[in-house]
Amino acid sequence: xxxxxxxxxxxxxxxxQQVTLRCSSQSGHNTVSWYQQxxxxxxxxIFQYYREEENGRGNFPPRFSGLQFPNYSSELNVNALExxxxxxxxxxxxxxxxxxxYEQYFxxxxxxxxx
Amino acid sequence: AQKVTQAQTEISVVEKEDVTLDCVYETRDTTYxxxxxxxxxxxxxxxxxxxxxxxxxxxxxxxxxxxxxxxTSSFNFTITASQVVDSAVYFCAxxxxxxxxxxxxxxxxxxxxxxxx
Numbered sequence: 154x155x156x157x158x159x160x161x162x163x164x165x166x167x168x169x170q171q172v173t174l175r176c177s178s179q180s181g182h183n184t185v186s187w188y189q190q191x192x193x194x195x196x197x198x199i200f201q202y203y204r205e206e207e208n209g210r211g212n213f214p215p216r217f218s219g220l221q222f223p224n225y226s227s228e229l230n231v232n233a234l235e236x237x238x239x240x241x242x243x244x245x246x247x248x249x250x251x252x253x254x255y256e257q258y259f260x261x262x263x264x265x266x267x268x
Numbered sequence: 269a270q271k272v273t274q275a276q277t278e279i280s281v282v283e284k285e286d287v288t289l290d291c292v293y294e295t296r297d298t299t300y301x302x303x304x305x306x307x308x309x310x311x312x313x314x315x316x317x318x319x320x321x322x323x324x325x326x327x328x329x330x331x332x333x334x335x336x337x338x339x340t341s342s343f344n345f346t347i348t349a350s351q352v353v354d355s356a357v358y359f360c361a362x363x364x365x366x367x368x369x370x371x372x373x374x375x376x377x378x379x380x381x382x383x384x385x
Contacts, residue, residue, distance in 0.1 A: 193377075194378075196313070198373065209372060241311055243311075243313060245313075247371075255363050257315075259305075261311055262311045
């Protein structure tokens with residue numbers, strides 16, 4: 154069974170730029186959630202994708218957007234980067250429609266630094 | 269709104285000591301799920317346990333045990349005979365059952381556990 158993978162591992166961007174982060178879900182999982190974890194904090198929910206549509210969103214501005222592809226992989230896009238966007242971005246996959254749909258399995262994360 | 273509080277920011281113990289990590293939650297739902305995750309320095313969140321709100325039975329898995337008390341809205345985690353490899357940040361999280369079918373995790377701020385030899 155293949156776990157959740159994310160790329161890239163680390164990324165350095167300049168304020169105002171745009172960034173795309175990628176996530177491949179665990180095999181058999183159809184739902185992907187994205188979380189932002191600032192230093193010293195717990196992860197904060199950004200949004201969730203199911204059947205290629207946004208299925209729920211946390212308190213993040215529209216410059217945070219995403220996609221889900223037919224193979225259930227996903228992208229997180231952030232436009233007009235700000236210094237406060239520096240964080241670890243975690244992707245989690247789960248299997249909606251099963252008794253274990255509330256169990257989310259996380260990838261290793263992408264560390265984004267905005268300078 | 270749901271909330272998870274982990275009052276202990278950092279705990280330091282010596283190997284073989286027992287340690288308990290506290291978690292208090294708030295929710296208006298009657299159906300919800302509670303989780304513990306471990307985050308080693310590598311950054312990946314490792315799933316440890318899930319509990320639903322209707323199951324207050326305590327659980328033991330090897331050196332790990334969990335005490336769920338609905339009356340006090342607490343879901344505490346105990347590591348018995350701690351080891352250096354247990355050093356990590358531990359997160360408690362809450363998920364409410366959503367009518368729309370999607371669920372999201374609300375995390376506490378985490379407790380950093382340092383186990384020294």
